[in-house]
Structure formats: structure tokens, C-alpha cells
Amino acid sequence: xxxxxxxxxxxxxxxxxxxxxxxxxxxxxxxxxxxxxxxxxxxxxxxxxxxxxxxxxxxxxxxxxxxxxxxxxxxxxxxxxxxxxxxxxxxxxxxxxxxxxxxxxxxxxxxxxxxxxxxxxxxxxxxxxxxxxxxxxxxxxxxxxxxxxxxxxxxxxxxxxxxxxxxxxxxxxxxxxxxxxxxxxxxxxxxxxxxxxxxxxxxxxxxxxxxxxxxxxxxxxxxxxxxxxxxxxxxxxxxxxxxxxxxxxxxxxxxxxxxxxxxxxxxxxxxxxxxxxxxxxxxxxxxxxxxxxxxxxxxxxxxxxxxxxxxxxxxxxxxxxxxxxxxxxxxxxxxxxxxxxxxxxxxxxxxxxxxxxxxxxxxxxxxxxxxxxxxxxxxxxxxxxxxxxxxxxxxxxxxxxxxxxxxxxxxxxxxxxxxxxxxxxxxxxxxxxxxxxxxxxxxxxxxxxxxxxxxxxxxxxxxxxxxxxxxxxxxxxxxxxxxxxxxxxxxxxxxxxxxxxxxxxxxxxxxxxxxxxxxxxxxxxxxxxxxxxxxxxxxxxxxxxxxxxxxxxxxxxxxxxxxxxxxxxxxxxxxxxxxxxxxxxxxxxxxxxxxxxxxxxxxxxxxxxxxxxxxxxxxxxxxxxxxxxxxxxxxxxxxxxxxxxxxxxxxxxxxxxxxxxxxxxxxxxxxxxxxxxxxxxxxxxxxxxxxxxxxxxxxx
DNA sequence: TATGCGTAGT
Numbered sequence: 001x002x003x004x005x006x007x008x009x010x011x012x013x014x015x016x017x018x019x020x021x022x023x024x025x026x027x028x029x030x031x032x033x034x035x036x037x038x039x040x041x042x043x044x045x046x047x048x049x050x051x052x053x054x055x056x057x058x059x060x061x062x063x064x065x066x067x068x069x070x071x072x073x074x075x076x077x078x079x080x081x082x083x084x085x086x087x088x089x090x091x092x093x094x095x096x097x098x099x100x101x102x103x104x105x106x107x108x109x110x111x112x113x114x115x116x117x118x119x120x121x122x123x124x125x126x127x128x129x130x131x132x133x134x135x136x137x138x139x140x141x142x143x144x145x146x147x148x149x150x151x152x153x154x155x156x157x158x159x160x161x162x163x164x165x166x167x168x169x170x171x172x173x174x175x176x177x178x179x180x181x182x183x184x185x186x187x188x189x190x191x192x193x194x195x196x197x198x199x200x201x202x203x204x205x206x207x208x209x210x211x212x213x214x215x216x217x218x219x220x221x222x223x224x225x226x227x228x229x230x231x232x233x234x235x236x237x238x239x240x241x242x243x244x245x246x247x248x249x250x251x252x253x254x255x256x257x258x259x260x261x262x263x264x265x266x267x268x269x270x271x272x273x274x275x276x277x278x279x280x281x282x283x284x285x286x287x288x289x290x291x292x293x294x295x296x297x298x299x300x301x302x303x304x305x306x307x308x309x310x311x312x313x314x315x316x317x318x319x320x321x322x323x324x325x326x327x328x329x330x331x332x333x334x335x336x337x338x339x340x341x342x343x344x345x346x347x348x349x350x351x352x353x354x355x356x357x358x359x360x361x362x363x364x365x366x367x368x369x370x371x372x373x374x375x376x377x378x379x380x381x382x383x384x385x386x387x388x389x390x391x392x393x394x395x396x397x398x399x400x401x402x403x404x405x406x407x408x409x410x411x412x413x414x415x416x417x418x419x420x421x422x423x424x425x426x427x428x429x430x431x432x433x434x435x436x437x438x439x440x441x442x443x444x445x446x447x448x449x450x451x452x453x454x455x456x457x458x459x460x461x462x463x464x465x466x467x468x469x470x471x472x473x474x475x476x477x478x479x480x481x482x483x484x485x486x487x488x489x490x491x492x493x494x495x496x497x498x499x500x501x502x503x504x505x506x507x508x509x510x511x512x513x514x515x516x517x518x519x520x521x522x523x524x525x526x527x528x529x530x531x532x533x534x535x536x537x538x539x540x541x542x543x544x545x546x547x548x549x550x551x552x553x554x555x556x557x558x559x560x561x562x563x564x565x566x567x568x569x570x571x572x573x574x575x576x577x578x579x580x581x582x583x584x585x586x587x588x589x590x591x592x593x594x595x596x597x598x599x600x601x602x603x604x605x606x607x608x609x610x611x612x613x614x615x616x617x618x619x620x621x622x623x624x625x626x627x628x629x630x631x632x633x634x635x636x637x638x639x640x641x642x643x644x645x646x647x648x649x650x651x652x653x654x655x656x657x658x659x660x661x662x663x664x665x666x667x668x669x670x671x672x673x674x675x676x677x678x679x680x681x682x683x684x685x686x687x688x689x690x691x692x693x694x695x696x697x698x699x700x
Numbered sequence: 701t702a703t704g705c706g707t708a709g710t
Contacts, residue, residue, distance in 0.1 A: 083701080087701075110701080111701050112701090113701090114701045114702070115701060117701090117702095118701070118702075141701090141702095142702075143701050143702045144701085144702085145702080146701090146702035146703080147701070147702050148702090149702080150702060150703070153703095172702090173703080174702050174703050175702080175703090176703085177702095177703035177704075178702070178703055179703095180703080181703060181704080184704095203703090203704095204704080205703050205704045206703085206704090207704090208703090208704045208705080209703075209704060211704090212704070212705085234704090235705080236704055236705045237704090237705090238705090239704095239705040239706075240704080240705060242705090243705070243706075265705080265706095266706075267705045267706045268705085268706085269706085270705090270706040270707075271705075271706055272706095273706085274706065274707080296706090296707095297707080298706050298707045299706085299707085300707090301706095301707040301708065302706080302707055302708095303707095304707090304708095305707070305708065308708095327707085327708090328708085329707050329708045330707080330708075331708090332707090332708045332709075333707075333708050334708095335708090336708070336709075358708095359709080360708055360709045361708085361709085362709085363708095363709040363710070364708070364709045365709090366709085366710095367709060367710065368709095370710095389709095390710080391709055391710045392709090392710085393710090394710045395709080395710050396710095397710085398710065399710095422710060423710090426710075
């Protein structure tokens with residue numbers, strides 16, 4: 001009797017633990033980490049399952065260190081505990097830690113091996129993954145095969161994925177889909193269609209993958225055609241197509257589809273919301289957000305980042321305070337907003353307050369410092385960052401390059417273990433920005449030799465290097481590469497080609513590229529106008545401008561810089577004055593310093609120095625060195641020593657470190673017979689020293 | 701543990 005009572009109590013206690021564990025898992029899965037932790041701490045009895053559940057919950061919420069502490073403190077560990085800890089390390093990219101655990105565990109099951117394989121493939125370590133896969137003792141399970149296949153496919157090794165699929169004794173639907181995903185993720189739809197046709201089994205996931213591939217490549221007609229033939233579309237099929245329409249900006253069709261959906265989940269609402277947000281349709285976005293039956297942290301983050309993008313930082317902050325989730329994505333979005341507005345302290349406050357930070361948080365803060373010109377702070381944070389990813393390194397490279405510190409940019413670039421196309425492109429375009437075009441092209445050669453990852457943007461960058469060097473033949477080679485890579489109609493590379501040919505003096509070829517482009521944007525028109533201008537074809541530049549007007553393309557500030565300098569070089573004074581007036585009157589564009597510099601040049605060249613000087617004095621904005629430089633140039637040509645001295649003094653005020661200004665003023669003073677002034681200048685040069693020119697010499 | 705949807709960073 002007593003024994004039965006004890007047994008009964010034990011059973012009751014066991015089932016209480018069982019129920020507790022179920023609740024724990026439920027809380028963790030629904031994102032309520034705090035509640036889960038409270039429940040765990042208050043549980044009167046816990047078993048290994050409770051610990052394992054808490055461990056996974058912590059890991060899922062990014063608290064790897066807390067998970068590890070719990071793992072170390074567990075009274076008993078089973079294989080599931082070890083596997084959970086390995087999985088946590090794998091999720092956070094801690095390959096070495098995962099491996100250490102794997103080696104230390106007392107017994108391994110299929111689960112452990114599969115985890116280790118996928119941990120390696122996620123880190124791009126396919127050789128190590130395959131070694132682990134081959135070492136699996138006994139019969140390999142389907143999941144092991146699938147992990148390896150998926151690893152190959154997601155790393156672009158389609159052939160290896162297929163080979164393994166064929167070697168498999170009994171591939172299941174996941175095996176087939178894992179291969180397919182490799183093709184659709186890369187947008188290789190021709191091969192994807194071929195493979196899809198060969199598949200002996202298909203499920204809705206297979207169809208959805210194809211759908212996603214078409215959406216990814218922007219082929220919405222193919223996507224909607226395919227959608228209609230899906231035997232049993234599920235909510236993900238609908239969401240995928242909806243996302244396609246939203247991303248293409250076809251918001252009307254998207255909404256129609258959304259309204260027709262037989263079943264909606266949070267993702268459907270989030271996609272629709274994102275569609276409105278992307279097009280800045282804030283009213284509709286607000287309305288939809290209010291109507292949403294369920295909102296998760298992604299819904300809130302989308303809305304907050306919309307407010308951030310609209311520059312409504314206070315509203316975004318208010319919304320963040322109201323948000324019932326603790327989402328570091330939302331906080332990162334607001335941080336980004338503050339940084340774009342150069343409110344560094346507010347951003348840093350959020351950053352410091354984050355309990356969990358992922359790579360994106362760190363990178364946002366680092367790139368924010370870079371954006372605000374605070375390179376030292378960026379570097380400090382970069383050095384503190386625990387798991388730097390490719391973006392972190394690339395951000396620092398671009399940051400130093402943009403700041404003219406190429407030596408530091410290159411040194412970071414060289415320290416990288418792995419580089420992607422962005423790394424190479426950053427260092428190449430950095431050289432170009434700093435006028436080191438030969439070095440840029442040398443790095444292109446290294447890139448092709450080491451990594452063969454040049455893309456259209458590499459070619460476009462190198463083209464502008466050729467343009468700056470007026471290296472026509474090399475430029476033509478890049479033109480060929482662009483044609484071969486299929487990006488020729490694209491406006492970015494097209495524009496680079498126009499500038500390149502124009503700068504090499506081949507204005508007819510520039511015009512030909514312009515005419516062959518699928519669509520010309522404002523940059524294309526500006527490049528062409530600038531091309532004619534710099535080649536001394538002032539009246540042709542004006543005709544292009546008229547052509548642009550006739551095509552209803554609205555000129556911008558850059559257009560006017562081109563057209564004014566065209567007038568100036570061609571001596572078309574009256575036309576220049578007309579354009580300058582038309583700029584504000586007809587296009588409501590406020591002239592900036594560059595426009596004034598062109599005008600000063602224009603007037604100055606024809607000897608109208610007084611008018612030029614009056615124009616400067618009447619400027620609404622502060623004249624910069626370019627303006628005074630133009631004035632000085634004109635004064636020297638027309639030998640006006642009095643105005644030349646004024647201009648040179650202003651230049652020295654604006655650029656106290658530039659030696660050439662002092663030399664100029666000193667010469668002018670000497671010529672004017674003002675020996676005292678000339679001597680003063682020579683002393684000043686010595687006192688203030690010489691600033692190193694930008695580029696490689698600019699770093700310390 | 702292996703396949704498919706939505707947010708934040710170069």
C-alpha cells in the first residue's frame with residue numbers, strides 16, 4: 001500500500017515535470033524567452049529534458065554564452081544535450097567550439113554527425129564537411145546524406161550534389177529538393193527547369209522553389225504562369241508570388257493577390273506591408289499594420305524601419321518603446337536611422353543597451369561611424385567585434401578607402417582570410433577614388449588570378465580607371481568583358497562605358513553606347529553631356545540637353561554643371577548665362593558652388609572679371625576653393641593682380657595646408673612689387689608645413 | 701538534424 005502510494009506520487013511528480021517541459025518548449029518556440037526562463041527557474045523539479053529545452057531556447061535567442069553556462073552546470077547530460085550545444089554553436093558560426101564538443105562527447109548518434117556536417121557546410125568548409133560525412137560509422141541515414149547534398153547545393157557545387165544524390169540508396173523528397181535549391185538560389189533557371197523535369201518525386205516545396213527562382217530573377221510572367229500549374233499551392237506558394245509582385249513594385253497586382261489568398265499567415269501580412277513600405281506608401285502601410293490580426297517582431301521591425309526611412313526618428317523610437325517584443329533587428333533599424341542622421345550618441349546608446357548583438361548590429365554601428373567620418377571609433381569597434389563577417393571587413397576597407405587612407409584599406413584587405421567580390425571591388429574602387437588607377441587595374445589582375453569572382457560592377461569600376469588613364473585599348477577589353485557577362489544594357493555599366501569612351505576622346509563611341517542602352521537614366525544623359533563638354537564640343541552638349549528636354553527627362557544639378565562647363569569651354573557666354581538663370585527659374589534647382597565655379601570660369605575666360613567677382617559676392621552660399629580657384633585662374637590669364645590677390649588670400653583661408661596657394665600668392669605679391677607680403681608667405685609655408693597628398697602617402 | 705515565405709548591415 002505504502003509502496004503504491006509512493007509510486008503514485010512519483011508518477012504524479014514525473015507527469016508534472018513532463019507538463020512543465022511541454023510548457024517550457026511552447027514558450028520558447030513562441031519567442032517568449034523571459035517567460036520560459038522564469039518557468040524554468042521556478043520549476044520544483046527538473047530533469048535532463050527540462051535543461052535541454054532551456055538550453056535550446058537560450059541558443060535560439062542568441063544567448064550562446066548563457067546556453068554554454070547552463071550546459072556546463074547541468075547535473076546530467078545525455079546525447080541530446082550534447083547535440084543541442086553543438087547545434088547552438090553551429091547556429092552562431094562557432095565551428096571550432098562545435099568540433100571540440102563533438103570530439104569530447106561520450107557517445108555520438110546520427111544526429112551528432114549530421115549536425116557536424118551541416119555546421120561545416122554552413123561555414124563554407126565543404127572539404128571538412130565531406131571528411132566528416134565519410135567518417136560516419138555504419139549505414140548513413142537519409143538526414144546525413146541530405147545535409148551533405150544541401151551543403152554542396154547551397155555552396156554552388158551543383159554537380160557534387162547530383163553525384164551524391166545518385167549514390168544514395170534511397171533518396172527522399174528532401175534530397176531532390178536540396179539539389180534543386182542550389183539552382184534556384186543562384187537564379188540558374190534553365191538548368192533548374194531541366195532538373196525539375198527529371199525529378200522522380202515532387203511536392204509543393206519543389207514547386208515553391210521553382211517559383212522562388214523565377215521571382216528572384218524577376219521573371220514574374222514565368223512565376224505567375226508556374227503558380228497556376230502548382231497542383232496544391234500552400235500559403236508559402238502564395239506568399240512567394242506576392243513577394244515577387246511587391247519587390248517588382250507592382251503593388252496593385254500584389255494587393256489583388258493578397259485579397260484573393262485563401263489563407264493568410266503572418267508572413268503574408270508582412271510581405272504586403274513590406275510592399276507598401278518599399279514604395280513609401282505610408283498611409284496604406286499604417287492601415288494594414290493596424291488591420292493585422294497577428295503581429296510578430298518582423299511586422300514591428302518593418303514598420304519601424306519604414307518610419308526610419310521616412311526620417312521620422314521620434315515616431316520610430318515611440319513605436320519601438322511600444323513593441324511587445326525584444327527585437328534587436330528593430331533596434332538595429334533605429335540605430336541605423338540615427339546614424340544616417342549623424343546622431344551618433346543616440347545610436348551608441350541603443351548599441352550599448354543591447355544584451356544580444358549579432359553581426360548585423362555590430363556592422364551597423366561600425367558602418368555608421370564610417371558614415372560619420374569617425375574612422376578611429378569604427379576601427380576600435382571593429383577590433384572589439386567577436387565574430388567579424390565579410391561585411392565587417394568590407395566596411396572598414398571601403399571606409400578607409402573613401403577617407404583617402406588607402407594604405408590602411410589595403411592592409412585590412414590583406415589580413416582577410418576569405419574575400420568576396422565586394423572586398424575586391426571595394427579595394428579596386430578605393431584605388432580609383434584616390435586617383436591610383438594603375439594600382440586598381442593591378443588588383444583586377446590579382447582578383448582574376450586568385451579568385452575569379454569579377455562581376456559587372458568590377459568591370460564597370462575598371463572601366464572608369466581606364467577612363468581616367470585614357471587607356472582606350474584596355475577599356476575596350478572591359479567593354480568586351482561586360483558584353484560577355486551579359487550586363488551591357490544595364491545602366492550602371494552603360495554609364496561607365498559612356499564616361500570611359502568620352503574621357504578617352506572617343507565621343508562617337510560614347511554616343512553609340514548611349515544609343516544602344518536599353519534605357520537611359522539621368523546619369524547616362526549627364527555622362528554624355530559631360531563627354532561632349534570635356535571634348536570641347538560645346539554646341540553638341542547643348543543639343544544633347546535639348547534632346548533630353550524633348551524626351552521629358554528632367555535635368556538635375558549635375559546636368560547643369562556639365563552644360564555650364566560646356567558653355568564655358570566653348571566661349572558661349574550668353575548661352576551659359578541663360579542656362580544659369582533657367583536652372584533656378586525653370587527647374588527650381590538651387591545652384592551650388594560647382595555651378596558658381598563654372599560661371600566664374602565662363603565670365604572670367606572672356607575677361608569679364610568684375611562681373612565674375614560680383615557674382616561671387618552675391619552668392620547665397622559660402623564660396624569654396626573651386627570658386628576662388630576659378631577666379632584666380634581667370635585673374636592670372638587677364639593679369640588682374642588686384643583681384644588675384646583677393647582670390648589667393650581666400651584660397652589660403654579655405655585650404656591652409658595646400659602649399660601651392662602660398663606659392664601662388666607669393667608670386668603674385670612679388671610681381672606686384674609687394675616684397676613684404678611675399679616674404680610673409682614664405683615664412684607661413686615653413687610654419688604650416690606641407691600636407692601629404694591623398695592616396696598611399698595619406699596614411700600614417 | 702535535412703527542402704520552401706517575411707525584418708536590420710558592406
